Amino acid sequence: MSPYKILDKYFVYDKIFCLQDYYHDMTILYNELKLLTRDEYENNYRFIFLYNDTDYHISNDTPGIYLRNLQRILYRLDISNFFSLIITQKNIKKDLEKLRVEETNDYCSIAFIQTALEDTFIPQQALTPGIENIERNYLSLNRVKRKHRQMLLAHLIERKLLDKGYVSFGGYSDTKLD
Amino acid sequence: MLVLEVIVIPNLIKIEPFTMVNESYPLFNQSILQCMSSISEDFEYKNFSEPPHVLLQVATTEKLASTAFTKLNQSVFLHVVSETTFCYPYNVYGEKIMRPISSFRPFVLLSTPGALQDIKDLGFKTFDRWWDESYDLEKDAELRFLKVLKIIEQICSMSVSNLQTMCKDMISVLQHNYDYYYGDFSKIEKEKFDLACQQNLLPR
Numbered sequence: 001m002s003p004y005k006i007l008d009k010y011f012v013y014d015k016i017f018c019l020q021d022y023y024h025d026m027t028i029l030y031n032e033l034k035l036l037t038r039d040e041y042e043n044n045y046r047f048i049f050l051y052n053d054t055d056y057h058i059s060n061d062t063p064g065i066y067l068r069n070l071q072r073i074l075y076r077l078d079i080s081n082f083f084s085l086i087i088t089q090k091n092i093k094k095d096l097e098k099l100r101v102e103e104t105n106d107y108c109s110i111a112f113i114q115t116a117l118e119d120t121f122i123p124q125q126a127l128t129p130g131i132e133n134i135e136r137n138y139l140s141l142n143r144v145k146r147k148h149r150q151m152l153l154a155h156l157i158e159r160k161l162l163d164k165g166y167v168s169f170g171g172y173s174d175t176k177l178d
Numbered sequence: 179m180l181v182l183e184v185i186v187i188p189n190l191i192k193i194e195p196f197t198m199v200n201e202s203y204p205l206f207n208q209s210i211l212q213c214m215s216s217i218s219e220d221f222e223y224k225n226f227s228e229p230p231h232v233l234l235q236v237a238t239t240e241k242l243a244s245t246a247f248t249k250l251n252q253s254v255f256l257h258v259v260s261e262t263t264f265c266y267p268y269n270v271y272g273e274k275i276m277r278p279i280s281s282f283r284p285f286v287l288l289s290t291p292g293a294l295q296d297i298k299d300l301g302f303k304t305f306d307r308w309w310d311e312s313y314d315l316e317k318d319a320e321l322r323f324l325k326v327l328k329i330i331e332q333i334c335s336m337s338v339s340n341l342q343t344m345c346k347d348m349i350s351v352l353q354h355n356y357d358y359y360y361g362d363f364s365k366i367e368k369e370k371f372d373l374a375c376q377q378n379l380l381p382r
Contacts, residue, residue, distance in 0.1 A: 026190050054262055065191050068191065089270060115374070125248075129282035135338060136254045137256060137336065146262070147201050151210060155210075161334045165254060166254060169221070
């Protein structure tokens with residue numbers, strides 16, 4: 001059962017918008033929300049947004065760009081922050097208050113619920129500790145080549161530690177070291 | 179070079195090229211810079227025979243893919259969990275941290291400062307009895323990275339049999355994390371979520 005089924009107990013909503021799906025073009029989100037706007041909403045009606053992916057931050061103390069865009073869209077469509085709700089892992093209270101002040105004249109900021117619940121792939125549980133199965137020292141899976149993962153791989157190579165572990169970096173061609 | 183293109187209607191900011199502060203933090207440590215220059219941008223590597231992500235794509239059942247994951251996850255001692263974010267305003271965690279937990283294995287986090295404390299706040303236990311976890315407090319990205327690397331080096335200096343002994347020594351922590359994840363964790367998080375929903379309906 002989706003962890004977000006709990007929302008059905010308390011709120012009326014048309015859809016849960018996963019913000020990440022609109023990162024490539026947020027005008028699509030604008031147009032979808034525009035179709036749902038009304039003159040009046042039930043007290044427990046909410047526009048609900050999932051905000052679990054990483055955002056773009058110009059600096060570490062500014063709200064994410066896509067969060068700012070969301071606030072602009074809601075303000076532009078005259079959707080009060082009261083009727084908006086963000087589900088996220090992050091404590092974005094300060095960001096939302098900044099955006100309320102900088103982007104709107106609303107009396108309240110968008111509400112958010114911080115939760116570790118997520119609709120993600122749950123790994124199958126091992127049945128026993130299987131300590132006797134340990135054959136290598138560490139595991140490092142790095143499918144997307146992010147900077148810190150690149151740093152890690154470079155140092156594992158330099159210190160000749162690759163053979164001590166199971167390591168992946170990028171795609172899965174049989175690239176061998178020279 | 180980053181360009182911010184403002185789209186007039188409805189005044190949304192567009193980022194070109196798409197990137198994140200996570201990727202653009204500066205590096206000053208000469209040894210790190212020198213080391214990284216040895217890897218080209220198109221370098222790729224894999225030294226095990228089961229590619230879990232490929233299996234995920236081609237598996238006809240989720241169980242088949244999960245079984246492959248479990249075997250790989252348990253064949254090692256330490257899981258080096260490289261989260262999506264490393265230099266970023268928020269701690270973001272996902273299924274990556276749940277793999278060692280579901281496999282009875284310890285982990286170190288290559289993530290944002292405070293990420294390990296977040297995991298503890300959720301109810302899980304960590305491994306400060308066996309290695310220095312002060313990397314979690316280190317705000318400097320390079321120093322944090324080097325501290326995590328030191329733990330990996332420490333583990334790599336040990337034989338497999340010594341690691342198996344260490345694993346037995348930490349079984350109470352591993353068992354707690356496993357039992358909590360498959361037991362109370364979801365229940366407690368759902369209760370918190372339920373309460374937050376109720377509070378959202380109160381006048382503001």
